[in-house]
Amino acid sequence: MAGVLTVAGTAVAPGTRVRAAIEVRGCGYAVRMPVTVINGRGDGPVAAVIAGLHGAEYPCIETTIRLARRLDPHQVRGALIIVHVVNEPAFYGRTAYVNPLDGLNPNRVFPGSATGSISERMVRRVWEDVIAPADYLIDLHGGDIVEALVPFAAYTPSGNAAVDDVARRMAWAYGIPRVLEAEIPGSSMLAAARAGKPAVLAEAGGGGLLDEPSVATLLEGTERALAVAGVLPAAGVPSVSIGTPTKMIWHRAAHQGMFYPSIKVGDRVERGQVLGRICDVYGDVLTEVRSEASGDIIFLVTCPPVSPGDPLLAVGGT
Ligand SMILES: [Zn+2]
Structure with missing residues (x-):
């Protein structure tokens, strides 16, 4: 320009x-x-x-x-x-x-x-x-x-x-x-x-x-x-080190209800591990959410009400 x-x-x-x-x-x-x-x-x-x-x-x-x-x-x-x-x-x-x-x-x-x-x-x-x-x-x-x-x-x-x-x-x-x-x-x-x-x-x-x-x-x-x-000067900027890209595996709600996660964002999890559950508003368990991959929790929905298809969390792995 x-x-x-x-x-x-x-x-x-x-x-x-x-x-x-x-x-x-x-x-x-x-x-x-x-x-x-x-x-x-x-x-x-x-x-x-x-x-x-x-x-x-x-x-x-x-x-x-x-x-x-x-x-x-x-x-x-x-x-x-x-x-x-x-x-x-x-x-x-x-x-x-x-x-x-x-x-x-x-x-x-x-x-x-x-x-x-x-x-x-x-x-x-x-x-x-x-x-x-x-x-x-x-x-x-x-x-x-x-x-x-x-x-x-x-x-x-x-x-x-x-x-x-x-x-x-x-x-x-x-x-x-x-x-x-x-x-x-x-x-x-x-x-x-x-x-x-x-x-x-x-x-x-x-x-x-x-x-x-x-x-x-x-x-x-x-x-x-x-x-x-190249829009800002590169002087003093450390060289970029390239690593292995992360894959992000989204997990979505299958039911409507309250989401109770049992992990925190940033936690390491294993495939098959229970990550939380969805209960109805009477407290009966509708489903357990199990991890579809091993990796770290990258994002986690922290607001309890969920409906079918809503994102719950994503696991990031390589
Ligand atoms: Zn955004």
Whole structure:
């Protein structure tokens, strides 16, 4: 990128940081997504950093706030487009997983639709205004308001070896020992990978909390990933060590009732081990949840009511 960069109708001169907004109207709603654009002085790539596709994941949103405030435009080579909260209705509505306006999970409808429901329209604008003009995507998440989680990073193989090499190094640059190779239908990461862009997802925190260790994990990791992408200087950044990718095995509820886990997030478990039970609201046991794999508990639903198909937990193993 060289020269003036225009994002969502706002022109950003080289060497400046400008606040903008993506406004989406349709289906009887008006939604506003806050954006910061940092246009560097020199030529270079454009990176998109987005957070709050799930609006109750606060450490990732805080990460984008601090990143936008602390980066000096003169440090940036190319440009950074940061969306602080995509799913603003869920953010102010304290809603897990979905956009409360239409009940859709925004990270399952990429690349969106200009004529669809409000989540699809919002995602379409994020795609057109932020991700499509970028060379790299970083999508920040965490455990949702009903989940505890240990940090992980992920990337989606694109089929292009050069793109995948960069995405893999960006994911491992977070310094988190769990990196997944994941293909999540309708996710920002899959849509970006299919468009030939190195794309990563990083998750930390959960339970509706804003905690400093999770913010530090995401903020420092994002700066290292941006250094791998060439948008921030690589000087002083430790070299990235690549390990074995982790597989994530989701476990879902088979019944409606109260979920009583018998393990904590981060615990080591063995295949076949009882991880908890679901009881009806009279206390009768409906089912025991047994581990389908050996590994670590990566996320765990900590809010008791569950319905068939709801996620309960995921085991990460290699
Ligand atoms: Zn999320």
